[in-house]
Amino acid sequence: MYLTEEEQKMLDGENGPGCKFAMEILVAVGDAFGAEKMVPVRSAHTILSTYKGILDAGVEAIEQFVALGAKAAIPTTTDPAGMDLERWTEFRVPEDYARKQFRIVKAVHSLGLIPCWTCTPYLAGLLPQKGDHLAWTESSAVVFANSMVGAYTNRETAVIDIAAAVTGRTPEHGLHLKRNRLGNVLIDVQMEKMSAEDYRIFGYFMGKKAGARIPVITGLRKTDRIEDYIAMGAAAAASGGVALYHIVGITPEAGSLEEAFGGNEPEKRFSFSLTEREQTKHDMCTGGGGDIEAVMVGCPHYTITDIKKAAELLEGKSVRKGLQFWIYTYKSIELLAERMGYKSIIEKAGAKITSDTCMMISPTELWRFKTVMTDSGKFAYYAPSQVQADVVFGSIEECVTAAVEKGRPV
Ligand code: F3S
Numbered sequence: 001m002y003l004t005e006e007e008q009k010m011l012d013g014e015n016g017p018g019c020k021f022a023m024e025i026l027v028a029v030g031d032a033f034g035a036e037k038m039v040p041v042r043s044a045h046t047i048l049s050t051y052k053g054i055l056d057a058g059v060e061a062i063e064q065f066v067a068l069g070a071k072a073a074i075p076t077t078t079d080p081a082g083m084d085l086e087r088w089t090e091f092r093v094p095e096d097y098a099r100k101q102f103r104i105v106k107a108v109h110s111l112g113l114i115p116c117w118t119c120t121p122y123l124a125g126l127l128p129q130k131g132d133h134l135a136w137t138e139s140s141a142v143v144f145a146n147s148m149v150g151a152y153t154n155r156e157t158a159v160i161d162i163a164a165a166v167t168g169r170t171p172e173h174g175l176h177l178k179r180n181r182l183g184n185v186l187i188d189v190q191m192e193k194m195s196a197e198d199y200r201i202f203g204y205f206m207g208k209k210a211g212a213r214i215p216v217i218t219g220l221r222k223t224d225r226i227e228d229y230i231a232m233g234a235a236a237a238a239s240g241g242v243a244l245y246h247i248v249g250i251t252p253e254a255g256s257l258e259e260a261f262g263g264n265e266p267e268k269r270f271s272f273s274l275t276e277r278e279q280t281k282h283d284m285c286t287g288g289g290g291d292i293e294a295v296m297v298g299c300p301h302y303t304i305t306d307i308k309k310a311a312e313l314l315e316g317k318s319v320r321k322g323l324q325f326w327i328y329t330y331k332s333i334e335l336l337a338e339r340m341g342y343k344s345i346i347e348k349a350g351a352k353i354t355s356d357t358c359m360m361i362s363p364t365e366l367w368r369f370k371t372v373m374t375d376s377g378k379f380a381y382y383a384p385s386q387v388q389a390d391v392v393f394g395s396i397e398e399c400v401t402a403a404v405e406k407g408r409p410v
Contacts, residue, residue: 001030001171002037010167018070022163029160030171039172041153042128044076044165045121045136048158049108050361051082051101059100061159062107065166072112076165077121079138080301080330081105083362084354085117091354092366113165117356118330119300120230122149130252133176135164139243140234140300140378146244148229150252152176155243175244181253182262183216183246185209190219190273196228197395200377202272203232205280207240207381209270216260217247227303234300235377284380284393292392293369295351295403296359298328299376304336306396307353311342313400319350324367325403327351328358351403360386373402 003011011027013020026038047053048062082101083093093101108115116124119138122145128134130150136142137156145151154174156164164170174180187206191198206215215236223229236242246254254260297310310327319325327346329337334355337343343353359372359379365388373392374380383391394402 001035007038016069018065018068019166021068022166025163033173035171035173037172038169039133039176040168041135041164041170042132043074043126043134044161045138045141046161047079047137048162049078052361054158059103065162066107066110070166072165073168075126077114077116077126078108079119080357080361081117083357085356135161135170137161139237142243143233143237147251183260184213185215185268186266187215188218188271190271199228199232200235201277201280203235204239204284204377205272205276207236207242210240210242212241215245220247222250227306230300238378238381286384287371287390287392290371292371292373292402294324294372295399296326296372297375299358299379302327302329304333307337307342311345314349315345317349317404319403323403325351327353329355331355373399375399
């Protein structure tokens with residue numbers, strides 16, 4: 001592939017062995033994908049930061065970058081860690097696991113990454129602009145950046161993300177090319193009103209129908225809650241492989257149907273009405289009828305608005321004995337929740353806010369829950385495999401009802 005003079009110098013080792021190692025990885029990846037050149041990237045987001053996701057091989061890989069003297073050349077944020085970095089013992093994380101996670105934390109600091117430990121880096125200080133090229137991992141962040149911001153990123157993988165952070169480059173292929181960003185399938189939403197829960201259900205439906213194609217959505221009303229788009233995209237990226245969607249009249253590359261499809265005809269057409277909503281919600285639940293043992297919300301990480309809502313619903317109530325109610329977010333939001341009094345309301349009710357991690361990339365399967373409940377379309381999709389539990393999906397209101405009353409809410 002073509003390399004600029006500066007990139008060739010990196011490959012030749014003139015910027016040190018860490019940068020040379022990183023460029024070698026990117027050239028190999030670029031060749032594999034048939035990329036003609038590299039593209040400079042404004043920021044990177046890494047998942048080489050969670051022990052549960054990368055295991056021993058990943059720890060060794062990130063430490064190898066450190067040993068070679070690599071440093072991030074561009075702003076690079078970290079996905080959630082594999083455990084709550086302060087209260088990991090409360091969550092029954094084994095010591096050996098924690099030791100390895102702390103090795104990753106040390107490497108993250110050595111590389112000069114931004115340790116925000118969240119899957120919503122665009123809310124935690126790294127908001128890209130339209131047209132920026134990025135090297136982001138984390139499917140929920142990628143779909144948000146591509147779709148809602150109009151930035152350009154592929155769904156990068158661990159190691160490539162760090163290589164991009166160190167060089168400030170990634171191979172130009174896939175969604176970095178305008179021609180690959182046109183819609184393929186059309187989904188017409190036929191709902192008068194959409195609740196927060198409906199956006200999550202719709203996202204799940206979208207992923208199932210679109211797979212890895214690019215859906216163009218018509219009929220979807222604009223929502224004031226950014227959380228709806230975040231949760232919708234996360235569900236679509238999980239149940240399918242959606243990395244980019246267009247909402248006609250709302251998202252940056254879809255001023256019109258014509259623009260979103262680039263004049264092409266959709267390969268398939270779907271509609272989403274109350275009927276599809278009911279069927280999809282049913283499909284999102286695998287629960288076999290047992291009592292819910294844990295409620296886990298905050299996937300993607302809860303915003304302060306989400307936490308406010310949870311606190312209002314939990315205020316004056318008590319989570320029933322033996323049930324775990326965990327709200328996942330990142331540290332600065334937890335601090336804000338503390339300042340605003342939401343944290344004490346939540347704790348008084350018997351629930352917990354936990355930071356820097358999430359239900360899927362921390363070892364929650366060790367709790368051996370039989371049935372868990374969530375308001376997240378993404379977690380509903382992954383819970384059976386990642387937590388090895390049946391799952392009940394519902395709104396946050398239904399989650400709180402299930403937590404405070406005996407029995408099942410839906
Ligand atoms: Fe974020 Fe964990 Fe969900 S990384 S999107 S909270 S699975």
